[in-house]
Amino acid sequence: MNGSLTLANLFNGANARALAAPVFILLVLAMLVLPLPPIALDMLFTFNIALSIMVLLVSLSTTRALEFAVFPTVLLLSTLLRLSLNVASTRVVLLEGHTGPDAAGKVIEAFGHFLVGGNYTVGIIVFLILVVINFIVITKGAGRIAEVSARFTLDAMPGKQMAIDADLNAGLIDENEARRRRAEISQESDFYGSMDGASKFVRGDAIAGILILVINVIGGLLVGVFQHDLGLSDAARNYTLLAIGDGLVAQIPALVISIAAGVVVSRVSTDEDITGQMMSNVFNKTQALYITAAIIGLLGMIPGMPNFAFLLLAGGIAWIAWRSEKLKAAAEKAAPEIAVAPAATIESQEASWEDVAPIDTLGLEVGYRLIPLVDASADGELVRRIKGIRKKFAREIGFLPPAVHIRDNLEINPSSYRITLKGVEIGSGEVRTGMFLAIDPGNVTAALPGVATRDPAFGLPATWIDAGLREQAQAMGYTVVDPGSVVATHLNHLITQHAAELLGRQETQALLDHLGKTSPKLVEDLVPKVLTLSAVQKVLQNLLAEGVPIRDMRTIIDVLLENAGHVQDPNELTALVRVALGRAIVQQIYGPVNELPVIALDQSLERLLLQTLQAGQDAVSLEPGLADTLMAKAIASTQRQEALGHPPVLLTPAALRPLLARFLRRAIPQLKVLSHAEVPEGKQIKVTSLVGGAA
Numbered sequence: 001m002n003g004s005l006t007l008a009n010l011f012n013g014a015n016a017r018a019l020a021a022p023v024f025i026l027l028v029l030a031m032l033v034l035p036l037p038p039i040a041l042d043m044l045f046t047f048n049i050a051l052s053i054m055v056l057l058v059s060l061s062t063t064r065a066l067e068f069a070v071f072p073t074v075l076l077l078s079t080l081l082r083l084s085l086n087v088a089s090t091r092v093v094l095l096e097g098h099t100g101p102d103a104a105g106k107v108i109e110a111f112g113h114f115l116v117g118g119n120y121t122v123g124i125i126v127f128l129i130l131v132v133i134n135f136i137v138i139t140k141g142a143g144r145i146a147e148v149s150a151r152f153t154l155d156a157m158p159g160k161q162m163a164i165d166a167d168l169n170a171g172l173i174d175e176n177e178a179r180r181r182r183a184e185i186s187q188e189s190d191f192y193g194s195m196d197g198a199s200k201f202v203r204g205d206a207i208a209g210i211l212i213l214v215i216n217v218i219g220g221l222l223v224g225v226f227q228h229d230l231g232l233s234d235a236a237r238n239y240t241l242l243a244i245g246d247g248l249v250a251q252i253p254a255l256v257i258s259i260a261a262g263v264v265v266s267r268v269s270t271d272e273d274i275t276g277q278m279m280s281n282v283f284n285k286t287q288a289l290y291i292t293a294a295i296i297g298l299l300g301m302i303p304g305m306p307n308f309a310f311l312l313l314a315g316g317i318a319w320i321a322w323r324s325e326k327l328k329a330a331a332e333k334a335a336p337e338i339a340v341a342p343a344a345t346i347e348s349q350e351a352s353w354e355d356v357a358p359i360d361t362l363g364l365e366v367g368y369r370l371i372p373l374v375d376a377s378a379d380g381e382l383v384r385r386i387k388g389i390r391k392k393f394a395r396e397i398g399f400l401p402p403a404v405h406i407r408d409n410l411e412i413n414p415s416s417y418r419i420t421l422k423g424v425e426i427g428s429g430e431v432r433t434g435m436f437l438a439i440d441p442g443n444v445t446a447a448l449p450g451v452a453t454r455d456p457a458f459g460l461p462a463t464w465i466d467a468g469l470r471e472q473a474q475a476m477g478y479t480v481v482d483p484g485s486v487v488a489t490h491l492n493h494l495i496t497q498h499a500a501e502l503l504g505r506q507e508t509q510a511l512l513d514h515l516g517k518t519s520p521k522l523v524e525d526l527v528p529k530v531l532t533l534s535a536v537q538k539v540l541q542n543l544l545a546e547g548v549p550i551r552d553m554r555t556i557i558d559v560l561l562e563n564a565g566h567v568q569d570p571n572e573l574t575a576l577v578r579v580a581l582g583r584a585i586v587q588q589i590y591g592p593v594n595e596l597p598v599i600a601l602d603q604s605l606e607r608l609l610l611q612t613l614q615a616g617q618d619a620v621s622l623e624p625g626l627a628d629t630l631m632a633k634a635i636a637s638t639q640r641q642e643a644l645g646h647p648p649v650l651l652t653p654a655a656l657r658p659l660l661a662r663f664l665r666r667a668i669p670q671l672k673v674l675s676h677a678e679v680p681e682g683k684q685i686k687v688t689s690l691v692g693g694a695a
Contacts, residue, residue, distance in 0.1 A: 024077070031084040035091060038106075044085055045107040045249050051078060052253035052260075059260040066187055071264055072194035078257050079201040082250045086212050093216055093242045094223050108245035111252075123244035127213060130251045134258050135206035142262040143203070146195035179375070195265050209251055216243035284328070289321035361402035361502065363420035364491065365409035369433060370417060373484050374406045385488035393495060397544070398551035399511045401495055401502050417487055419494055421501060427494045429456030431483040435464045438478035445476045457490040497669075500544040508537040515553050522557050530564040538570035539577060546661060547672070548578065548585055555580050571658060575675075582678035589647050589672055595684045597644070598651040598674070599637045602692030605630070609656055622663070630691070634664055637689040638671050646688060649674055 036044070055074060062068050089108060164181045220239020224230040230238070293314045300310025364386075366374055373382040386404050394400045412418060412428075419427040430453070431437070438448055439455050439462040450465040465473055465480075473480050481489070495502060512533075516523040527533055539560065540550050550556060559580045560573060567573055578585065590596055601609070609630075612622065622630070638648040648671045652660055657675040664671055679685065 025080075028077075028080050028084045031088045034088075035095075036088045038092065041085070041089055041092065042107045044081075044088075048078070048081055048085060048250075048253050051081075052256035056256050056260040056263075059263045062264070065191055065264055066184065068264055069187060069191055071261070072191070072198035075198045075257060075261060076201055078253070079205045082205060082254060083208060086208070086246065086250055089246045090212060090216055090219075093239065093246060094219055107249055108242060111245040111248040123241065123248070124213075127244055127247045127251060128210075130248070130255055131206050131210055134251065134255045135203060138255070138258040138262050139203050139206070142195075142258065142265050143200070145262075145265045146192050146198075182371070182375075192265070195261065198261070205254055206251075209247055209254070213243050213247040216246060284324055286321040286325045286328075289317055289324070293318040293321065359423040360405035360420070361422055361504070362404045362495065363418075363423070364404050364406045364487075365412065365418040365420065366406070367412050367414035367416050368408055368410070369414040370431065370483075370487075371408055372433070373487070381482075381484040382487055385484055386491065389488060389492045389495070392492070393499075396549060396551075397496070397499050398549050398553065399503060399507055401499075402507070404491070419491055421494075421498055426498060427456065427490055429486065429490055431486050432464045433483055434467065436467060436470050436473070436480050436482055437486050438463045438465050438469075438473040438480050441477070441479055443477050448473055448476070448478065456486065457493040500541040503537065503541055503544060505533060505537060508533060508540060511540075511550075511553065512536070515557070519554060519557075522554065522561070526557055526561055526564075531560060531568075535564075535568070535570055535573075536560065539573050542570065542574040543577065543581075546665070547588075548581060549588070552581060552584060575654065575658060578675070579677045583680045585674070585678060586680060586683065589649060594682070595686050596649070596679065597641070597646040597686045597688040598649045599634075599641055599689045599691060600651050600687045601656075602690050605633075605692035606653070606656070609659070610653070613655060613659060627663070630663070631667055633691045634671065635668060637691045638668050640689045642670075644688060648672065650691065651676065651679070651685065651687075 031044075055071075055078070059068060059071070093108075164178050164185075217240050220243060221232070221235050224235030224239055225232060228235075296310055296317065297314035299305060300307050300314060364374070372380060374380045375383075383406070386406075390401055390403070409418065413430060415432060416428060416430045418425050432451070435450075437453075437455065438450070439460050441460065448463050448465050448469060450463040450469070453462050453464060454460065455462045463478075470480050512523050512527060527536060539556070543550055543556075556577050559577045563573060563576050567576070586596065608626065612626070634650070637650075641648045648668070650660065650664070650671060650673045652673060652675060654675040654677045657673055657678075661673040664673065
């Protein structure tokens with residue numbers, strides 16, 4: 001029961017369709033080695049003729065070449081079928097040709113006798129003419145058209161892509177329609193390229209037809225005379241007529257298929273099929289028809305000419321011209337009534353709030369050459385990487401960033417990209433598809449040939465190299481990354497830098513809602529009973545601005561609940577939260593070590609800054625001379641600390657930490673400012689550099 005059910009399912013629906021092509025090819029290949037009876041040859045030759053007619057009719061009814069995109073494959077399979085039939089019929093002709101003209105079936109006999117009148121000389125001439133027409137005229141012309149069309153289609157692809165991008169940016173089409181059009185452009189290029197190659201099948205088929213005819217005639221004479229003791233004239237008559245019939249029954253379908261190929265590649269895509277194009281482009285020109293009718297009529301009046309045929313044809317052409325004029329006049333009368341409705345529809349379209357598009361929080365704009373990297377339908381690698389970046393950010397920073405909206409931009413370089421935050425560019429770069437970026441981390445052994453540049457994320461010297469140099473570059477100490485990784489790394493770096501700006505009210509509420517699933521009481525007691533959502537958001541943004549993750553939301557909320565009753569200033573609350581997160585902050589910077597090498601303030605500079613703070617000044621209103629001195633000495637100390645291989649950390653009194661953190665953040669983003677209160681117990685402090693003095 002199960003076996004029969006499985007067998008039944010095998011030949012149902014999609015399974016049967018999937019098996020059709022392999023079974024067909026196997027049967028065709030079987031004809032090359034297995035003998036076929038004459039009745040089978042008759043059926044297969046008839047099927048071959050029917051197939052060629054069907055292909056021709058389908059090609060005539062299409063309006064665009066891509067509607068018959070499988071045509072190159074059909075051309076290959078039909079050629080393979082004809083050659084297999086030639087082999088099978090040759091076997092029968094040589095084995096049974098001595099028995100009579102119907103030895104290879106009725107179809108070959110009909111083509112050998114009735115079509116050429118049983119005269120093998122006429123048959124050879126007709127066969128050669130068909131081959132010449134097929135090989136030199138139709139196939140060569142169709143192949144040339146396909147070759148030029150493939151070249152022009154490939155050259156026009158960038159312009160067509162830009163036109164699609166322009167329509168998409170103008171709002172005339174949506175992303176799905178743009179994706180469909182891009183796929184159609186790619187398919188069109190593939191189709192004409194395939195047709196250029198497929199025309200070689202027909203050319204080879206024509207040459208094979210001539211060779212098979214010669215082989216059949218010579219082989220038949222040898223077999224008939226030496227094996228079956230036929231006279232030379234009898235052998236020539238039998239085998240030559242059979243060979244000619246075999247050649248004609250194969251070449252006529254080949255000619256029909258070639259005509260179909262020429263029709264497909266030579267047509268210009270419109271909304272009409274071939275018949276409609278002929279009627280609208282040729283028979284719709286009434287002036288040309290009237291002139292043609294007049295010329296044919298005058299020729300028909302010349303003595304000695306076939307007057308009846310010429311005058312009859314002239315009358316028919318004149319009637320067609322008169323009929324076309326009448327139909328055109330009727331259509332012009334009806335046209336104004338049809339054209340009224342669309343005008344009213346266009347005038348009724350008014351602007352609405354739907355036309356106001358919100359600005360994307362995070363955006364990635366790419367040039368048209370980078371579209372394959374972000375094409376989700378083609379499984380673009382950058383789309384997968386961006387999903388991974390958001391997951392990594394959520395795990396490490398502590399909240400889910402907004403989705404990255406990806407779109408193409410015709411205004412930028414085709415190989416460039418832009419990263420935007422709330423509609424404003426925060427980073428850009430240029431990548432070269434098909435190449436790799438070899439980044440110099442500072443310890444490479446030699447230079448590489450390529451295009452010199454800089455890593456867009458960190459500004460390190462780098463070189464764009466060919467794919468073949470990838471292993472060599474890695475062996476020389478370079479860090480080698482693909483174009484998708486370059487963009488993804490830059491994006492990851494920028495969203496980490498701008499984490500504070502990405503945490504809006506919506507993200508803060510979502511973060512609290514997520515925490516409320518496991519600790520609902522904590523969230524209920526904090527917002528809005530003790531603090532507003534805006535105050536909590538400000539505290540979290542302060543932490544993120546200084547590179548402190550907010551993964552430990554339980555500790556953050558505990559501190560806020562404990563202190564919000566008597567402290568409402570977000571900056572002061574941030575300082576208290578930092579003390580509670582001190583162990584995590586220090587471990588993030590130093591790792592699991594006990595000794596902490598730090599930069600400290602010179603005592604005189606520290607006293608001066610404390611006096612400034614007590615006088616009510618902040619980092620913005622520092623005296624210019626003091627501000628310049630402080631900045632210069634902080635930069636020098638940071639460089640010394642980095643040269644020693646230590647993380648640049650400035651340790652200050654708790655009162656000075658917020659002031660110095662805000663003041664130094666823009667000029668020295670890598671410098672972390674800690675207060676003494678944030679250093680966990682059990683950690684040893686080692687001052688390796690002084691701001692305002694020597695270590």
